[in-house]
Amino acid sequence: MKFAHIADVHLGREQFNQPFRYEDYLKAFREAIEKSVKANVDFILIAGDLFHVSRPSPRTIRDAVEVLELPRRKGIPVFAIEGNHDKTIRETSVFDLLEHLGLIYTVGLKREPREGEFQGSKRLSENRYLIWGQVGDLEIHGLRHHTRWQLIRNDGAINVLKALFKGKKGILMLHQAIDYLAKDTPYQDAFDLKLSELPDGFSYYALGHIHVRRIAEPSQTGLSGPLAYPGSLERTEVREASHLIRYSSRDRKPKIMENREGPKGFYIVEDFQPKFVEVDARPFYSVRVEGNSKSELKKKVEEVSSLIPKDAIAVITLEGTVKGGIALAEFNDLLKDSGIRYYTFRSRVVGEAVLSKERLSEEELFTEWERELLMHLRVEPKEFSEGLTEFVSWLMERYEKGTPSNVPVSKKTGATPEMKEEKTAEAREEAPQKARVPEKPPEEKKPAKTGKSGKEEKDHEGKPVPKPKNPGSLDAWLRRGKP
Ligand SMILES: [Mn+2]
Structure with missing residues (x-):
């Protein structure tokens, strides 16, 4: 049994309001699906956030349909759950549409039972059914994204997941942040479930929501199968940059390094062992330049720009203490002929007059929200x-x-x-x-x-x-x- 585990596609997103980013996200999805089909997988899992919003544009739906037709033509079923970005309380969602077209099978709680080659269902109450995917003997369970307080109630007295999936086996697909795996990621503040709150008994936990890849083996967790986040297919924010450039006040020249959270892709899972398959995401540079005068910052920005490939995205953060502060517009002009595909400046520069001694970080100044x-x-x-x-x-x-x-x-x-x-x-x-x-x-x-x-x-x-x-x-x- 071999399957692909994809998550957090965020189809339809135009990051930075740049139309080329729409194409990037679509291209990454197409590549992941093509590679899965080529690897001859028995089925494909999409563990939430296939779409960036719950009401994707007609163009986004059309593009999703076109890509999802590739596995369908080969008879490879695609099982999916909705993530926090694409779930909806409306009666009919884009997932229903895709399901109606025979392109995906959603698993979880439904009002109607499902019958068919790749699906099973069990009546839970008058108008609630648990729906799962079925490939041979293997059951693919899952539940769309819920908030913690929907899943864990009365101070932990009720654990909806454990009740719902008691005695179940196979695969469990969830779109939640599990503390154990989130804690050493840039998403460490995300928290939906403790490790101990997951139902035991599954051979593989196909997770989504944390945008960087992580695996926890049963030897680490005590659970019956590995927990795995493949991460998002494209770089969704600066913490997932492919490269980091740091140019501090002490440095004579900029330091460039690859970001260990940079590689993007999904898993091909054989015998419940996930293997990472990289997709070709756009290079994304996280640049931090420190200086104590406007001219120093400008000089350093120019120096650094020659290190950034033309097809890249660059987020350049200016730091330091500069008398009178700086205006970001002056820096935009510096790079307008650089040919870099997209760049943006952020300022953490502190004007001396405002805060002379201690530099407060954004974290200290503002609440998380x-x-x-x-x-x-x-x-x-x-x-x-x-x-x-x-x-x-x-x-x-x-x-x-x-x-x-x-x-x-x-x-x-x-x-x-x-x-x-x-x-x-x-x-x-x-x-x-x-x-x-x-x-x-x-x-x-x-x-x-x-x-x-x-x-x-x-x-x-x-x-x-x-x-x-x-x-x-x-x-x-x-x-x-x-x-
Ligand atoms: Mn996501």
Whole structure:
């Protein structure tokens, strides 16, 4: 049995608002699928975030369909779960469309049972079914992304994953940050699940969400199979740069090195042993230049630019203490004839007058959430505003329908019972907060960009959640949404 394990494709993303980045993300996906087909795998897993947003553009859908037709033509099934970026509470999602076209099989909880060559299902309650993939004797289980407080309830008394997958074997696909593997990555702040909260018994844990590759063997974890994150297929942010250039005040010339988090790709898994297969992602340079005057910084930037390949992306961070501060616009001009595909400057330069002695880092000045917000505003204002628009409409949808006992949702929105159930469930979970606007709204909508959602989600643990009648049972969880 041989399969491919892909995650975090983020199809449709135009990083830095650059159309060529759309093509890069698509190219990486096509390469991964082509290499999987060529390796003659029995099936392909996509462990969440196939799309960058839950409502991808028609162009993105068309491109996804075109690529996913490659395995279908060879009779290779593709099993998928939704990640935090592409999950939706809407009745019909792009995943349903792809499934309808016979291009993917989604696994997890569904309203309808699934029958067919590659799928199995089990009735859990009146209108809930557990759906899994089936290839020969092997079962491929999974659950789309959930927040920690949806999975681990009542201070750990209820573990939805353990209840749902009790006694199951085969493969488990999840899109969550597991603390054990996240801790030594640039995504160490991400936290959804402790190692001990994972259900045991599976031969392979196909994970997504952490954008760098990591494997933990059973000898390290005590679990029945390896845990594996293949990482994202393209470089989604500066911490995944291919190369690092550092030019500090003490250095006479810049130091250049490869980033160990740089290589991008996916796993081909044979006998449940993952082997990394690299895809050709665009070179991405993380550059840090330190200087104590504008002229020193400029001179160093010019020197460094000759080390950056023309087809690369470069994020150049200026550091140091400069009297009067600096204006980034002056630096943009320096490189406009460099031919570098895309570059951007960030400033950590401190004006002497403001902070003379101690240099405070961004980490010290801002909360995690503020930094996240600033990063979006600074780097990807367009994307941020799209995300915000989506969030606002989601919020309005939610408030429009009032309290759960209030309105017949379906009349207004045409929602099906499942949608109603899901929404009501959400409304109940949020009931204690209903009277006011959540303080930190964008977290839930855009948590994964840096995987920094963990801390905030943890906060939810302590908040009062209405008690189900029989809190210990899976059935109670499944029935939560019912009126
Ligand atoms: Mn992701």
